[in-house]
Amino acid sequence: MSLYTPGDDTGSFIIDADMSYIRGEPLRETGHGSQDLDLEITVGEGQLTLRHTIAINSSSIELDFPLHSLAPHSRPYSVTLKATRPNCDRAYTATTQVYHLPKRADGGSVTKVDSLYGGLLVQNKSDDSSPWSPLLPYSFYVSWDGWLKKSLSNVQKFKDQGYNIIHIVPNAGLANQAFNFTELNMFLDKCDEVGLWVMYDMRWTYQNLTSVRDQVNMLKTRKSMLLWYTGDEPDGQGDPLNATRVTYDLIKSLDPWHPVSLCLNCFNFYYEEYSSGADIILSDVYPIAVNTSWSEVYGTPCNTTYGCCGCDDCEGTLDDISVRLDRFVEYQTWIGTGPKSIWGVPMAFGNESFWSRYPTAAEEVTMTMLSVNHNAKGIVMWDYPTTTELERVTSQLSRVLASEEVVRFLLGAPTVALQATGPSKMDVASWRLGTQMVVSILSLQTPAWLSNVSVTLPEGARAVHKVLWGSGDWRLIEGQLVKTGGRGLETDLVIVEFDADQ
Incomplete structure (x- = not known):
């Protein structure tokens, strides 16, 4: 979160260590070819130190930290991350800030x-x-x-x-x-x-x-x-x-x-x-x-x-x-x-x-x-x-x-693009939580279309649970959302149910 408030016991840092060919510093090889990074995260002036190991080329890694050691105040704490590889003398660093704010006494709102x-x-x-x-x-x-x-x-x-x-x-x-x-x-x-x-x-x-x-x-x-x-x-x-x-x-x-x-x-x-x-x-x-x-x-x-x-x-x-x-x-x-x-x-x-x-x-x-x-x-x-x-x-x-x-x-899941096949120009995205997935299917062509369009879903899809917006003509056939014909610039928003073990 961009800030933490009373009632929050823990926060989390998001760590991206993905490879880049645009920015950054050279990744030096080590003697035994380790693909790990040893992390040391320091918050404030030593109020909190965290250590962790993550894999190179990983991203969106969440590392929890306790908030009780950071006294609430209106100024942000500075955060420094230092990453090293075993048997390598190069250190990689990154900085950010974290707010742990006191309780509002003026009745104002808070947006995270x-x-x-x-x-x-x-x-x-x-x-x-x-x-x-x-x-x-x-x-x-x-x-x-x-x-x-x-x-x-x-x-x-x-x-x-x-x-x-x-x-x-x-x-x-x-x-x-x-x-x-x-x-x-x-x-x-x-x-x-x-x-x-x-x-x-x-x-x-x-x-x-x-x-x-x-x-x-x-x-x-x-x-x-x-x-x-x-x-x-x-x-x-x-x-x-x-x-x-x-x-x-x-x-x-x-x-x-x-x-x-x-x-x-x-x-x-x-x-x-x-x-x-x-x-x-x-x-x-x-x-x-x-x-x-x-x-x-x-x-x-x-x-x-x-x-x-x-x-x-x-x-x-x-x-x-x-x-x-x-x-x-x-x-x-x-x-x-x-x-x-x-x-x-x-x-x-x-x-x-x-x-x-x-x-x-x-x-x-x-x-x-x-x-x-x-x-x-x-x-x-x-x-x-x-x-x-x-x-x-x-x-x-x-x-x-x-x-x-x-x-x-x-707002609670990553946006994942899905592939659609058929004559219509389509744009499809999905968001999954547990056994349900919201799928947004857009036809970007103006003329109506008559032939079949199919959207490939991840494994385990078993039923169209609910139509939130659109025609409701999408059917689930062999792991694909399928529809025959549609309007130009048609928008459909559906919830798909998945097997519990997928």
């Missing part, structure tokens, strides 16, 4: 980030004895100075649609480039009352450290506060390369209880520098009804070095979403600082600038589930209000995707 699977954990009450629950955010960006500001009753209406958080976009037209804080606090009171989590946006002010300090200190004790949001496309705006990190360090010094997020727009424009300023990275790829070779706004061509077409280095297909998310995960492995939680920002707007129309309902669901299939642990669409069609389908999907039944899989 699961460093293994990337999800969020929250407590539904301020009482720190209540259980921690996984939360998969599913919502929209909502402009403060539009629909939201008209009536406090809109807060309840928004939650009643099934959205579990709200991302409020500040008003750049105000002198403080943020909010009317008298009105905002009334809004936050309502969010506290109805149990709607808040994603707080400082896009216009995040480089003004005085303003950031004031806003964080004002709002950090809110029980509806979920996380902070700083840079909105800082790479596309060309913000100073250290801007996001400087603000991140300030926020963490003021509020270690909540994660920090930002949204990157570019395929790769100083990803390492900008992403260093956040725990959670959002990706806003908008590939619907866009011309990716000619800029309709600027009247110029778009290529790898010149021009802006609204979707950086895109082909104008749904694959742009999965490619970008996969690349962000890949960049993190290149950087070597460990994985970060990735969220998707599906397009829910249109008829403006680069985009000639709104997405259809099928496109909206596909963009969302394609993000989830490629390891997004949160969805925040741009933006609300949207069309009646999109409002209806996203409200329906929220009751499935953000449900406890589904979230425990998506």
